[in-house]
Structure formats: structure tokens, C-alpha cells
Amino acid sequence: MPMSRKPGAKSSTATAVHETLAAVLQVRDGELQVLLWERAREPEAGAWALPGGVLDAAETLEESIRRHLAAKVDVRELSHLEQLRTLSEPDRHPGGRVLATAYLGLVPAGIDPALPEDTAWHPVDELPRTAFDHGAVALAGRERLRAKLSYTNLGFALAPPTFTISELRSLYRAALGHAVSATNLQRVLPRRRLLVETGERRGPGRTGGRPAALFRFRTQDLEVTDQFAVLRPPGRAFAGGGG
Amino acid sequence: MPMSRKPGAKSSTATAVHETLAAVLQVRDGELQVLLWERAREPEAGAWALPGGVLDAAETLEESIRRHLAAKVDVRELSHLEQLRTLSEPDRHPGGRVLATAYLGLVPAGIDPALPEDTAWHPVDELPRTAFDHGAVALAGRERLRAKLSYTNLGFALAPPTFTISELRSLYRAALGHAVSATNLQRVLPRRRLLVETGERRGPGRTGGRPAALFRFRTQDLEVTDQFAVLRPPGRAFAGGGG
DNA sequence: GCAAAAGTGTTGTGTCTACACCCATGT
DNA sequence: ACATGGGTGTAGACACAACACTTTTGC
Structure with a gap:
């Protein structure tokens, strides 16, 4: 079991940086859009990236992504936040290994948060050039949203x-x-x-x-509302046509 | 954006160990069971843990969990493997921070792999005392399986x-x-x-x-077969009662 | 009255459940 | 013949899609 590892110890289980990312989606102007910021520096200067940043020692992943998002939008406006998956391709980031845990965030329509200079909304269906694997994460967020809707x-x-x-x-x-x-x-x-x-x-x-x-x-808490007709326990009401 | 972080640099974004875990499930004796091994050493000596181990520098998370599982079962017998989620509670592991990415693994019924001495199958509905948060991961695996079935x-x-x-x-x-x-x-x-x-x-x-x-x-590749009746695109065949 | 937008009545179709019944085999 | 387990016929319930129609407003 891993535990007493000296920081900086040179071994094959080297210290990997862990970051959090979020695909923050909102319907704006009749389109599903994602919050991106334009990278000014290499690598990937000029490409658009998802908001996020490095995980701190004492915070959970969710705390981390909320903290980093706070730099881009008012986090109180987030109506939903859920983990998508953790990306681990060793070469997904040039210049060193970076694990990334991706989140899906949602903002209700009608809100127009103040944004930093480098940050803007982009339609998910017409993404600009994206940095690293961030484009795929944005699309994965869209698919998760579609399924859960x-x-x-x-x-x-x-x-x-x-x-x-x-x-x-x-x-x-x-x-x-x-x-x-x-x-x-x-x-x-x-x-x-x-x-x-x-x-x-x-x-x-x-x-x-x-x-x-x-x-x-009726509620702002996530609930499963379609209980999959097939393979439900027998003898229930609502036994009819699939839902 | 994280990248050129010196390993061992003393900062609040300290080096956290990253491990992989798997809830490997199989139906045995008419019950859904999970593969666990009994810890001999502290912490949590005597408690049962999910198989897994530390992520190596050059491998993906999936490669890592396959490598660690190979120590417990013949990995070729795994009929399915998918990521569940990444656990990040700072105190989930005593003695140091350990991030863990949990997987769900499945083994077809009828196979009885040779197991090490310390390893055994346990019904998911009657888990023994489990180490760390591994019990919750086993239950999360069961729920993911139930939904996808x-x-x-x-x-x-x-x-x-x-x-x-x-x-x-x-x-x-x-x-x-x-x-x-x-x-x-x-x-x-x-x-x-x-x-x-x-x-x-x-x-x-x-x-x-x-x-x-x-x-x-018909196929051994995962496919979505219930396309959720409501909110499907209009004008399709199979437009009738929910799927 | 006419256009515009919201909401309801109604019909048809497909899926699923439930239960009765029939089929194929061993003793 | 009878028990056992596999498989089918069929009727009912329900959700959903589609479209025509009615309701309520502004001009």
C-alpha cells in the first residue's frame, strides 16, 4: 500500500501533478455553449482551454475545481457539478505528466456572469482550436448532459x-x-x-x-426519473409501457 | 496551468500518491460477489480491501489496474472494465494522502480463477469489514452494474x-x-x-x-440499447411507448 | 375579425407485464 | 400417465408521438 513516499524520491512511481478541469455548459442564444479561456503562453498558445488548475494538498477534487472556477465565474451560479472521468494518458500534456480529473458544470440559462478578458463562451458544436485533450472533455460533458436530461x-x-x-x-x-x-x-x-x-x-x-x-x-436535487421499464422488480404499479 | 513543477518542490501542491482500485464482480452461487483480499499489516490489518496499487510513471490508469489485478486473477478473464470515479478525500488513507481511481471489473459466470491465499470472493450484500472506503466502492460498482444492465x-x-x-x-x-x-x-x-x-x-x-x-x-462490445423514449428526436420509427 | 401563441382532445402505435396454456422430455 | 421445466398466445395497461382543434391574448 502506498503511503510513506518521500516527495521527490526518484522512482518509477514518480510524482505526477494532478489537476482538475471543468466543462462548464450553459444554453446561451439558443445554443449549448462551453466556457473556455485562451492560452497566452506555450504550450498551446492561442488555443482555448477548459478552466481548472492544480490540486492542492488539503482539498478534495471537487473543492479544487470549485476554487479554480471561482477565478472565471461566480461559483454560486453553478447549478450542478459532477465528476466525468480522470484522464491519464502519460503524454497528454507536454513537459511532464499531468493527471486530470474532469468535471461537468452547469449554469442556468439567463445568467450572464462577468468574465475575465481571456475567457469566453463558445458553442460546443463549433469549438475553436482546443488545447490538449480539452475538446474531447467538452464533448464528453455534452454527452453526459444529453443522457441525463x-x-x-x-x-x-x-x-x-x-x-x-x-x-x-x-x-x-x-x-x-x-x-x-x-x-x-x-x-x-x-x-x-x-x-x-x-x-x-x-x-x-x-x-x-x-x-x-x-x-x-419540483426539486433542485438530482433524481432518476426514468426507471427503465425492463428488468424492474415484478408486481409494481406503472408496470405498463416502458418509461 | 500545471507543468514545469519540480518534483519534490516544497509547496502546498505536494506530491500525492495515486493508486488504482477495482471492484471486480462476478455472479457466484446465485449471488453477486466481489473480489477482496485480507490485509495482514497495518493500517487496517484484518480488514478486507479491493485489489489495486500504485500508479506507475509511464502507464495509464487502466493499464495500472490491469497490472495490479494480474496479481489476483487472470486478467484475460475480465469481460469488462470501466472507470467509476476518483476518490480524493484528503484523509481517506491514514499516513498520507492517496488519490484513488476506482474501476468496475466484471468476470463471466462459470469461471473460477485460481486465487492467492489472502484473496476471496464475498457477497456484495454481506461485505465483511472493509478497509478505507473500499466498501463504498464495491457498492458503487454494484449500482453502476445494475443501471447498465x-x-x-x-x-x-x-x-x-x-x-x-x-x-x-x-x-x-x-x-x-x-x-x-x-x-x-x-x-x-x-x-x-x-x-x-x-x-x-x-x-x-x-x-x-x-x-x-x-x-x-450478439456482441461483446458495450452498446446502449434503451434510447430513452422521451426526448428522442421526432419522426423516428419506434416512436411508440418508451423503450 | 385576424394573427399569434399556448394549451387540450384524441387517436394510434409500440412496449412491457401477467397469466394461462401448450410443448418436449425423463421416469 | 405424470412430473418437470421450457416456451408461446394473448389480453390488458400504460407511455408516448402526432396532429387537429380550442383558448386567450394583441392589433
């Missing part, structure tokens, strides 16, 4: 506190990358107890139209 | 090359922890193109009974 209530992390079905539909469309029917969204999400009607309505725009009901997510 | 073809990793529906049912029951109907398994899995009939049959036992058809999994 379908079988959990993770939508709460993309949506503002209250919203109309129309607005929610456009968030889902941006995140999933395909059209979503407002009709069916309105039936499915309340049936699954994801959405609750607030009772309020939003007045129509200048062009008219019926006022839209305002909804909110 | 329901929406992927991961069953291939639990099953022998060919099997009857009955045998497969008992594997699923052990892994999922609840009864599974053979009738429905026989309809659902072929419909989802997970199973293929081999054409062969297995003779009945001494007590009689109709000979059972032998099946195999």
Missing part, C-alpha cells in the same frame, strides 16, 4: 427558477441538438413529477398570444 | 459464451437483487437484439423437462 431531472440545472414550457423546450432543444415537441414536453414532464405549476402566468408579447403558465422544477 | 447490453459481461434463458435469468436476478421473469426476458432481450439463438439446445436433467434453447449475446 433523458432519464433524470437534470433539466433543473439548465433552467431559470421559473419558465414557460416554450422556454424550457428551447433549452432542451439546444442541449439535445434536436427538435423537441412542446406538446409532449408539457405532458411528459408533469406526469413524471419533474415540473410543478407555479400558478403564475406570463403576459404575451406585443404580437399577442395566450398568456403562458409558469412552471418550476 | 437495464439500458445497455452489459449482461454479456456476466454471462458465459452460451446459456439458456433460465441461466441468464438467474444471473440477472443475482445482479439486480430482485426477481426477473424468464418469460419477459425471453421476449425483451431478443427484441432489443441483445440475444441471438445459437440453434443448439441443452438436454434436460434427470428429472425431465423440455430441452432449453441456447443463446449468446
